[in-house]
Amino acid sequence: MADDLREKNKQAVEKQKVTAAKKLKQSETTEKIYAADSNDLRSKLSNKNEEYVFKLNKHLLDDGFKEDEAKEAIDKLLPEIVDNQIKGTPANQLYGPVTKKAGDIAHPVKPVKKTPFWASAVDNSLLFFALFGLLYGIVALTNKDSSSANQTGIITLVILSGMWGTLLTWFNIQMKKPKKERPGWGITIGYLALGLILMFIFLGGMALVPSTINPSLSGIGYFVVAVVVYGIRFVFRRYMGIHDRGFF
Helix, strand or coil, rough: HHHHHHHHHHHHHHHHHHHHHHHHHHHHHHHHHHHCHHHHHHCCCCHHHHHHHHHHHHHHHHHHCHHHHHHHHHHHHHHHHHHHCCCCCCHHHHCHHHHHHHHHCCCCCCCCCCCHHHHHHHHHHHHHHHHHHHHHHHHHHHHHHHHHHHHCCCHHHHHHHHHHHHHHHHHHHHHHHHHHCCCCCCHHHHHHHHHHHHHHHHHHCCCCCCCCCCCCCCCHHHHHHHHHHHHHHHHHHHHHHCCCCCCC
């Protein structure tokens, strides 16, 4: 029994050594391929891959590439083509049809720039600032009770917009994640409820702030500020390259 166990362990060790040696050899082969001259790599192409490269070159020339430009573009692919050729994967399986690969080279799709969290939060905060500005303008024009003036002051507007812009940016990001990575609905609703509670506490506290610190604007003043801030948001989105629609 013990002899059988030792023999199995010995075989497992030998198998691991063989696997490690194969991986090392593959790694060395790959390094040699990527360090080789392009002309040398072309000579190693199989008939199938050589035909693929020939057709690819023709398509690039038809698409307006010069001879040296087409060669340079294809030379960059050769190490990958030869490396996969050794593993049994031809170029048409690696890249798809020649027409598709030629199109990818001639008209590369620029990767979508990911917007950082802070930029999305600023973008949404500016949006809420503009929306709240319109709302406050309507309230100022229709409300004859001046006792609530401090609650709708400009400082209130700035902080409230920042709070909601940040909170709902977080919410939007969570909803865009794969289903398995999203927080549970209990946690999400809890955060939103906490945001509402903080908002009401904040609004109540702002009623105690003197108007010299938190001045209110006229209804027209809020409308003007809302339009200006929305214009700032438009410029900010252009500058930061933000293309997603956010909430509106």
